[in-house]
Amino acid sequence: MQRREAIRNVAILLGTAISASTLSALESCTGSAPKNYDLHKPETKALLAEIAETILPKTNTPGAKDAKVEEFIIVMMNDCYKKEDQQNFLDGLKKIDDASRKEFKAGFMDITPEQRTQLLTKIEQTRVDYNKRKDKKEGDPTHYFQYLKELTLLGYFTSEPGATKALRYVAIPGKYEGCIPYTKGEKAWAM
Numbered sequence: 001m002q003r004r005e006a007i008r009n010v011a012i013l014l015g016t017a018i019s020a021s022t023l024s025a026l027e028s029c030t031g032s033a034p035k036n037y038d039l040h041k042p043e044t045k046a047l048l049a050e051i052a053e054t055i056l057p058k059t060n061t062p063g064a065k066d067a068k069v070e071e072f073i074i075v076m077m078n079d080c081y082k083k084e085d086q087q088n089f090l091d092g093l094k095k096i097d098d099a100s101r102k103e104f105k106a107g108f109m110d111i112t113p114e115q116r117t118q119l120l121t122k123i124e125q126t127r128v129d130y131n132k133r134k135d136k137k138e139g140d141p142t143h144y145f146q147y148l149k150e151l152t153l154l155g156y157f158t159s160e161p162g163a164t165k166a167l168r169y170v171a172i173p174g175k176y177e178g179c180i181p182y183t184k185g186e187k188a189w190a191m
């Protein structure tokens with residue numbers, strides 16, 4: 001199985017599609033991308049952890065913080081994404097904090113979990129509208145929230161807590177059974 005196919009399979013497992021820019025970044029991930037040390041600042045890492053936890057909160061399964069998704073995002077951004085994409089991502093984090101201050105008179109770190117969800121839901125709608133716009137051109141930058149969502153999901157569901165506690169996991173599967181009954185509400189299978 002090639003990397004592209006494996007990444008697509010993870011996307012299908014997550015019930016989402018991975019954008020072309022993210023797929024391209026993951027395919028060309030060599031560890032030779034320019035390092036952006038702003039990603040390693042404690043305040044950036046803390047903000048990423050809270051955003052990821054808002055996207056995938058702890059419930060009866062571990063949340064994004066439990067899976068240390070913020071560390072995964074930082075490594076992926078530094079190792080796989082071009083400098084322009086890294087800057088777009090960092091600018092997006094600032095936009096989230098600015099939007100929080102505008103709407104709630106406090107930074108993202110200082111608002112309630114309900115307000116965080118409300119804010120990220122609005123930003124998600126902005127992302128959807130951006131991707132559906134009619135004047136879209138080849139080479140337009142990816143919406144920053146696309147990176148956040150995709151890397152959060154990818155980092156979580158490929159982590160030990162995500163793969164073994166949020167999904168059904170069999171360490172050594174038996175024979176291939178392509179038609180296993182599925183009852184609505186059951187956990188999906190880990191790969």
